[in-house]
Amino acid sequence: MRIIVYGVGAIGGVLAGAMALGGREVVGIARGRMLEAVRANGLTLNSHRGTEHVRFDCVGAPDEIDFRPDDAILLTMKGQDTTAALEALRAAGVREHPIFCCQNGVANERTALRYFPNVHGVTVMMPATYLEPGEVTAFSQPRFGVYDIGRFPEGSDADDRALAEALAAGNVAGFVQDDVMASKYGKLLMNLGNILEAALGTGVSSGDLYQRLRAEAEAVLQAAGIPFRDVGSSDPRRQENMQSTKLDGARYVGGSTTQSLTRGAGSVETDYLNGEICLLGRLHGVPTPLNSRATILSAELLAAGEGAGALDLDALEARLTG
Numbered sequence: 001m002r003i004i005v006y007g008v009g010a011i012g013g014v015l016a017g018a019m020a021l022g023g024r025e026v027v028g029i030a031r032g033r034m035l036e037a038v039r040a041n042g043l044t045l046n047s048h049r050g051t052e053h054v055r056f057d058c059v060g061a062p063d064e065i066d067f068r069p070d071d072a073i074l075l076t077m078k079g080q081d082t083t084a085a086l087e088a089l090r091a092a093g094v095r096e097h098p099i100f101c102c103q104n105g106v107a108n109e110r111t112a113l114r115y116f117p118n119v120h121g122v123t124v125m126m127p128a129t130y131l132e133p134g135e136v137t138a139f140s141q142p143r144f145g146v147y148d149i150g151r152f153p154e155g156s157d158a159d160d161r162a163l164a165e166a167l168a169a170g171n172v173a174g175f176v177q178d179d180v181m182a183s184k185y186g187k188l189l190m191n192l193g194n195i196l197e198a199a200l201g202t203g204v205s206s207g208d209l210y211q212r213l214r215a216e217a218e219a220v221l222q223a224a225g226i227p228f229r230d231v232g233s234s235d236p237r238r239q240e241n242m243q244s245t246k247l248d249g250a251r252y253v254g255g256s257t258t259q260s261l262t263r264g265a266g267s268v269e270t271d272y273l274n275g276e277i278c279l280l281g282r283l284h285g286v287p288t289p290l291n292s293r294a295t296i297l298s299a300e301l302l303a304a305g306e307g308a309g310a311l312d313l314d315a316l317e318a319r320l321t322g
């Protein structure tokens with residue numbers, strides 16, 4: 001299986017770099033300064049193993065790839081960039097290839113299924129950062145991450161098992177699951193707090209706001225009849241595979257939404273995280289005022305050009321509940 005990593009950022013960069021270092025054939029699709037940097041100098045991967053430099057083929061768009069039957073395509077862009085990526089894949093002639101949604105949220109799989117028949121969900125448990133072009137950092141040891149993998153909407157197949165093997169070569173523990181979306185809904189609950197961290201700054205207490213966002217979401221999932229599995233700190237696989245690691249010269253600035261604000265990326269994923277709960281709440285008649293305010297807050301922070309940590313807890317509480 002050749003691995004096409006579409007979106008070389010924090011997750012895509014660690015995956016592409018680690019699997020290439022593990023001897024797997026990898027092609028990256030990147031853009032902007034990341035593309036320039038990887039093409040010019042390869043990628044630097046910082047982790048508990050030290051600093052490693054790796055080269056792999058990297059292109060700017062799918063139509064620069066001569067797709068082969070053994071290709072697997074990993075989507076590693078944020079949810080707001082998925083539709084454009086799927087359209088570019090289809091325009092490049094992709095049809096039957098397995099598409100693995102290595103992304104937070106639960107909307108990517110359904111969107112991908114409009115375009116392609118062979119879609120897989122992947123729950124990504126892997127703290128990673130991309131702050132500078134050409135450089136990414138993995139903050140977990142002994143494995144860089146734990147992934148659940150399975151066919152969407154359910155089941156599993158040989159492609160899932162082949163991806164788990166490729167991930168193992170890249171120091172990521174992959175678990176094939178017949179009900180991967182239950183794991184992805186469990187992860188979605190965790191990601192409702194991304195916007196709180198982005199607004200307050202990493203390491204700042206958000207009081208009871210996360211529990212309140214989550215309570216709204218759990219009521220919504222229950223009303224919608226959607227099962228979820230907890231993949232948070234109580235998941236024993238985290239204990240075994242994912243201890244957080246302190247690295248010389250690489251500070252963990254926070255989760256993916258915090259990084260988007262820190263990098264001035266121009267968009268955040270909140271509409272696919274808290275916004276998913278609003279959507280389901282509206283479909284199933286469950287009010288979601290806090291998650292709704294969270295989506296509006298993220299849009300306002302972006303519009304105001306705010307970086308991470310723009311608000312203190314009182315200000316945040318007022319914006320979400322006042």
Ligand SMILES: NC(=O)C1=CN([C@@H]2O[C@H](COP(=O)(O)OP(=O)(O)OC[C@H]3O[C@@H](n4cnc5c(N)ncnc54)[C@H](OP(=O)(O)O)[C@@H]3O)[C@@H](O)[C@H]2O)C=CC1
Binds near residue numbers: 007
């Ligand atoms: N970072 C983390 O620790 C974790 C992230 N996740 C999830 O993983 C997914 C990826 O997040 P993350 O890696 O942090 O995001 P990043 O923004 O770091 O990486 C995504 C990359 O994809 C690029 N990209 C987007 N669209 C295209 C395109 N059409 N062509 C080429 N490149 C493209 C982006 O470019 P540009 O920078 O120009 O936008 C960016 O470099 C998200 O769903 C996130 O929620 C899950 C667990 C942990």
Ligand SMILES: CC(C)(CO)C(=O)C(=O)O
Binds near residue numbers: 104125191194256
């Ligand atoms: C759980 C968390 C916040 C960190 O891995 C994450 O999934 C993200 O960064 O989006």
